[in-house]
């Protein structure tokens with residue numbers, strides 16, 4: 203069943219209470235919607251800018267049911283929301299749907315899914331038991347990266363394996379591991395797309411992404427020629443992924459640009475850090491188009507507003523150096539309202555256009 207488009211004043215539910223939810227809620231407010239945040243943590247920077255907040259466990263069925271009743275449409279800003287409690291949503295109320303979560307929550311499943319669509323991930327092997335570690339590392343080869351199969355993000359739940367001996371004695375968690383060969387890439391980039399309820403797909407320009415310590419540090423346009431030459435192939439795969447999942451909303455796929463073509467790294471079934479530049483750098487931001495898709499409205503133009511756009515993440519305490527950030531007249535400063543600046547925590551970002 204397709205939902206009719208949401209009238210102004212309708213309530214959009216957001217599962218997850220972080221900065222992505224905050225920026226979705228701000229875009230929703232601009233379009234005249236109210237947002238209701240559902241998150242298990244009581245400190246929610248999304249709830250700070252939303253009309254309503256339910257602070258409850260993902261498994262609190264009563265709270266989830268009341269939330270479902272209050273919201274005309276529901277989306278998520280966090281891909282690790284458990285899937286079972288989401289059965290309370292019906293008739294296309296949840297967008298993107300559960301299928302996208304099921305694939306994206308499990309690195310092994312995600313890689314297999316993408317391979318079946320013709321994509322090329324890094325060489326990999328799934329590891330379910332301690333006894334399989336040595337074999338997997340031997341088969342794929344070292345150096346490589348050991349990753350938790352579930353729940354990893356921003357480089358967390360990952361260990362570099364320099365040689366086969368490094369993996370000896372590794373204890374495999376219950377949810378398993380995936381071992382990946384190290385990809386020798388020239389650059390990293392992402393494909394950010396939005397897909398409407400009617401299946402229309404639009405892409406933003408692909409930024410060149412630089413990570414430091416596994417965390418995105420900068421997204422930048424224009425991307426180098428090495429990347430732009432691989433964007434068409436990467437887009438074709440990302441579109442296939444979105445179509446296969448009957449996806450609704452913004453979806454991101456991260457790629458390594460290698461001399462052998464684009465290597466798929468991972469997908470995020472949500473708005474993405476490497477798309478924050480679109481707030482000031484594109485005609486329609488990823489957040490606005492996500493809301494439009496979820497609300498059943500026509501999609502906005504994704505064209506960039508300048509040839510050169512940069513987005514720098516503010517990680518940890520550097521975010522609070524306001525005199526420095528504000529002394530640059532070209533800087534669009536975004537702070538996420540987090541009071542505590544821990545090391546490695548994304549606190550805000552700065553975009554410069556042109």
Ligand code: AMP
Nearest residue numbers: 324347355356357382383384385413416
């Ligand atoms: P992930 O959380 O899996 O996206 O990993 C975070 C970052 O670690 C990536 O953006 C890369 O910079 C690096 N990385 C992850 N997997 C690999 C790999 N197989 N080969 C080389 N670098 C990787």
